[in-house]
Amino acid sequence: MQNWNELVLAVGFASDAGPRERNEDFGAAYLGTALERARHGAVAAVADGVSEGRGGRQAAELAVRALIDGFYAVPETLGAGRAMQVPLAAYNRWLHSQGRGEAMRGGATTFTAMALRGRRADIVHVGDSRAWRFAGDRLVQLTSDHVRPEPDLNHVLIRAIGLEPELRLDHLPIELAEHDRLVLTTDGIHAPLGERRIAAVLAANGSAEAAAQALVREALRAGGRDNATAIVVDVVRLPPPDYDFVLAGIEDLPAVAVPRPGATIDGFRIDRVISEGRYAVLLAGWDGEAGESVALKFPRPGALADRAIRMAFAREMLIARRVDSPFLAASHPVRPGRQTALYGVQPLLEGDTLETRLAQGTLPLAGALDHAIQLTRAVAALHRLEIVHRDIKPDNCILTAQGLKLIDLGVARLPRVEDFRGDEIPGTPGYMAPEQFAGHGGDAQTDIFALGVTLYRLFAGTWPFGEQEAFQRPRFARPLPPSRHRPDIPSWLDDAILTAIAPRREDRFDDAVGLLRRLEGGGAVPRGVPRHVPLAQRDPVRFWQAVSAVLAAALVLALVLR
Numbered sequence: 001m002q003n004w005n006e007l008v009l010a011v012g013f014a015s016d017a018g019p020r021e022r023n024e025d026f027g028a029a030y031l032g033t034a035l036e037r038a039r040h041g042a043v044a045a046v047a048d049g050v051s052e053g054r055g056g057r058q059a060a061e062l063a064v065r066a067l068i069d070g071f072y073a074v075p076e077t078l079g080a081g082r083a084m085q086v087p088l089a090a091y092n093r094w095l096h097s098q099g100r101g102e103a104m105r106g107g108a109t110t111f112t113a114m115a116l117r118g119r120r121a122d123i124v125h126v127g128d129s130r131a132w133r134f135a136g137d138r139l140v141q142l143t144s145d146h147v148r149p150e151p152d153l154n155h156v157l158i159r160a161i162g163l164e165p166e167l168r169l170d171h172l173p174i175e176l177a178e179h180d181r182l183v184l185t186t187d188g189i190h191a192p193l194g195e196r197r198i199a200a201v202l203a204a205n206g207s208a209e210a211a212a213q214a215l216v217r218e219a220l221r222a223g224g225r226d227n228a229t230a231i232v233v234d235v236v237r238l239p240p241p242d243y244d245f246v247l248a249g250i251e252d253l254p255a256v257a258v259p260r261p262g263a264t265i266d267g268f269r270i271d272r273v274i275s276e277g278r279y280a281v282l283l284a285g286w287d288g289e290a291g292e293s294v295a296l297k298f299p300r301p302g303a304l305a306d307r308a309i310r311m312a313f314a315r316e317m318l319i320a321r322r323v324d325s326p327f328l329a330a331s332h333p334v335r336p337g338r339q340t341a342l343y344g345v346q347p348l349l350e351g352d353t354l355e356t357r358l359a360q361g362t363l364p365l366a367g368a369l370d371h372a373i374q375l376t377r378a379v380a381a382l383h384r385l386e387i388v389h390r391d392i393k394p395d396n397c398i399l400t401a402q403g404l405k406l407i408d409l410g411v412a413r414l415p416r417v418e419d420f421r422g423d424e425i426p427g428t429p430g431y432m433a434p435e436q437f438a439g440h441g442g443d444a445q446t447d448i449f450a451l452g453v454t455l456y457r458l459f460a461g462t463w464p465f466g467e468q469e470a471f472q473r474p475r476f477a478r479p480l481p482p483s484r485h486r487p488d489i490p491s492w493l494d495d496a497i498l499t500a501i502a503p504r505r506e507d508r509f510d511d512a513v514g515l516l517r518r519l520e521g522g523g524a525v526p527r528g529v530p531r532h533v534p535l536a537q538r539d540p541v542r543f544w545q546a547v548s549a550v551l552a553a554a555l556v557l558a559l560v561l562r
Contacts, residue, residue, distance in 0.1 A: 007118060007176075008237035009042055012208030014216040015229040018188060024049035025186045025229035026060040030068050039076040040083065041117025043068060044231050046129050048186040050108040050160065059095055059109040063161050066091040067113055080115040080122035081171040088124070088167060095162035108162035112143060112184050119238050121182065123172045127160040130190055132198070133174070134181040139199035142172055177333065180235040181211070188228035189219045197222070208232040240322045253342040258298045259283070266338050268296060268345070279312070280410070284348055287332070293348040294332050312410035313344055319387055319409040320346065327378035329398075329407045349405055354394035354458065362461040365488055371397075371404045372455050373519050378406040379451055380512040383444050388413040390442040392450040393431045394457060413442055430463060434476050434503050445505045448512060452500025459493065460485040464501055476503040492522040 009031065017023035029044035031037065047063045049056025070087020078086070088111070099107045110127025123131045128145040146159035159168055181202055190198060193215070201218055205211040215230040258281045259270045267288040274282040274295065283296045299313065320331035332345040354371070357363065363371070375397060382389055389412050396408040411427075427436055433449035436442060456464045456479070464479035482497055483489040496518040502508045509515045 006037065007041070007116060007235075007239055009116065010208045010234040010236050011044065012210065012212035012232040012234075013230070014209075014212040015227070016216050016220060017227055018220055019225050020227055022057060023227045024056040024060060025188065025227040026057065026064050027184065027186075027229045027231050028064050028068065029231055029233065032072065036072050037117070040072050041080060041115050043071055043084075043113060043115045044182075044184060044233055045111065045113030046184040046186055046229050046231055047112075047161075048110040048127065048129050048188075048227070048229070050110075050157070050162075055107045056109065059107040059162055062095070063088070063091060063109050063111050064113075071115065080117060080120075081124065081173065084113060084115060084122070084124045085167075085169055085171070088161065088169065092161050092167035093165065096165050099162055108157070108160045110157065110186070111161050114182060114184070114233070116176070116182075116233070116235075119176050121174050121176055123170075123174065125170045125172070126168065127157055129184065129186045131172075132183040132185065134183060134199065134202045135177060135179065137199070137203055139195055139202065141195065142174070143170065176235050176238060178235055178238050181208075182233040182235070183211075183215075184231040184233075185215065186227060186229045188224050188226035189215050189230050191226065192219050192222040192224035202232070208234045253339065255299055255301045256341040257301065265343075266334075266340055268294065270296070287345075289335065289338075290332075295346045295348045297344040297346070299342060313342060315412050315414060316344055316408075316410040318414070319382070319412055323381050323385060323387070325378055325381035327374045327403065327405055328381060329405050329409070349398045349400050349407070351398050351400040354397035354399060354404070354454075357399055358394055358457060358461065362486065363458070365459075368458050369493075369519065371399070372458060373516065374404040375406060375454065376451065376512055376516045376519055378404075379447055380516055382412070383447070383512050386414075388442050388444060389447050389450075390427060391431075392447060392454055393428050394454055395428075397454070430465075433505070435505060444511060445508055448500050448508050448515065449502075451512070451515070452497055452508075455497050456482055456501060459489055459497065478503075490522065492518070496522065 011029045011031070013027060013029060015023060015025055015027060025046065025048050027044075027046040029042070031042045032040065045064045045067050047060035049058070049060035066087050067084060070090070071083050074083045074086050076083070095107055095109075110129040112123070112125045112127070112129040112131050114121050114123045114131060123142055125131060125143040126146060128147050129143075130145070131142040133140045133142055145154075146157060147154045148156040148158060157163065161167060183198075183202065185198075193201070197218065198215065201214045202211055205214045209232075212230045212232040215232070216228045219228045256265075259265050261270050261272050261283075263270045269286040269288065271284045271286060274284050276282075278300075280297050280299050283298065285294050285296050286292075287294045297313075297316075317331060320329060329346050329349065332347050334345055362368070375392075379389065379392065389406070389409065391408060391411050392406070396406060398405045398407055427442065427446075427450075431450040431453045433440070433446040436446055440446065453464060456462075460482035462485055465476060479498070479501065481489075481494040483491070483494050496515060499507065499509055499518075500515055509518075
């Protein structure tokens with residue numbers, strides 16, 4: 001069975017000689033063993049033997065076989081592009097030398113191949129076979145034909161395997177997306193069909209095999225007079241992105257001045273400023289390509305060390321891509337090659353922060369409990385992947401029409417990833433657990449503490465340990481139960497919140513799921529309309545003091561009247 005974190009592909013292949021006597025095309029796809037996929041990936045290639053020379057079919061077939069055999073024999077540390085170049089360059093020298101003899105005089109072949117591993121594909125190409133990408137009903141040609149530029153000579157190759165003593169391969173790396181359809185064709189497909197008809201065939205056929213068969217069939221129906229070969233590779237599922245992959249994608253992006261409203265960058269129109277923080281500015285904008293509203297987050301150049309800025313953005317992009325929860329802010333996909341500066345893109349969330357809402361007064365108990373469950377689910381989704389948020393607070397919770405969403409993942413802690421330096425460890429003092437003031441970098445237990453403080457404020461409208469200023473260390477005395485500030489809070493909710501904010505780590509919930517179960521279990525208990533709670537229940541001491549005072553006054557009055 002395919003591991004959930006592996007690249008999953010579906011491959012279709014078709015080839016036909018057409019009206020010609022022999023089929024001098026050759027194509028193959030090899031998915032490899034589990035070890036080969038992990039180290040090198042999967043490969044697919046098509047080759048079209050030059051019919052004017054002898055041995056065109058042999059030249060094409062040997063090129064594909066040389067690639068597959070050689071690709072898995074070289075060290076994976078070379079990279080996919082180089083790993084394909086090495087065996088093909090050796091084969092080119094051999095074929096060029098054989099072309100001088102009678103058996104394979106003039107033997108040459110076009111060649112287009114791709115290697116797919118992780119979330120990336122590397123394409124190598126020479127000649128006039130082609131590689132295509134079909135995504136979102138849009139077909140893009142990824143390769144350029146190496147032919148004479150004159151219209152009446154555009155069938156004459158100027159580059160091919162075996163044509164020159166040294167092979168000149170084009171190399172194109174691309175970032176994959178789920179539901180991409182990558183296609184390799186010989187000119188017997190694209191010459192009679194053209195881009196529009198190829199796109200129509202790919203859109204109309206569901207499976208990769210059906211699409212490959214349909215391309216060949218339609219090319220021959222359109223009057224194709226050449227061999228026709230097609231390979232269709234469907235990207236069914238991508239593995240989760242890793243930190244190095246995301247960081248490499250932004251490594252060379254420059255930090256630029258934050259654009260002003262009305263400006264445009266990479267096709268994003270800036271509409272307004274949403275918020276300005278110490279390290280970044282959040283802007284509302286419009287994606288001209290996707291036709292929808294987005295939020296763009298730009299770092300303040302110089303606010304942190306350059307390394308820290310890039311770490312923060314890489315973390316936020318990685319987590320947004322990996323975590324699947326309706327209660328966490330997702331990432332907005334950006335076409336590879338489009339982004340020219342360092343910024344992050346997310347869907348635009350319309351709504352107030354929980355901090356803004358709390359400034360208007362406490363929420364009704366039922367609504368507050370719904371928000372508490374949604375926030376705890378978001379934290380549990382992070383912890384399930386060993387991700388620690390490290391800055392849970394009402395300012396990082398957006399109340400949208402669809403519910404609460406936890407945002408700002410730039411300071412999260414990821415497993416097996418280099419952390420911030422000691423002087424850059426993030427957190428907001430009023431929400432930091434006692435151990436963090438002693439240098440603890442943050443883990444699931446400190447997240448639970450910050451979550452508990454947020455819930456205390458959500459239900460009670462105040463702080464459990466008092467509001468803290470930056471760099472101020474709070475006093476972690478046992479706080480009052482939230483019900484002392486709001487009498488309609490049930491006892492089970494008091495206990496859940498006090499457990500989450502226990503000063504001693506070992507007294508807190510073992511994980512966020514434990515808190516979630518308590519909230520959901522208590523929330524399932526029917527709650528009536530809040531009633532007036534008598535003083536005898538709210539504060540028994542004050543009640544009996546008042547009763548004693550009344551009795552004493554009555555006794556004095558009785559004595560006086562006698």
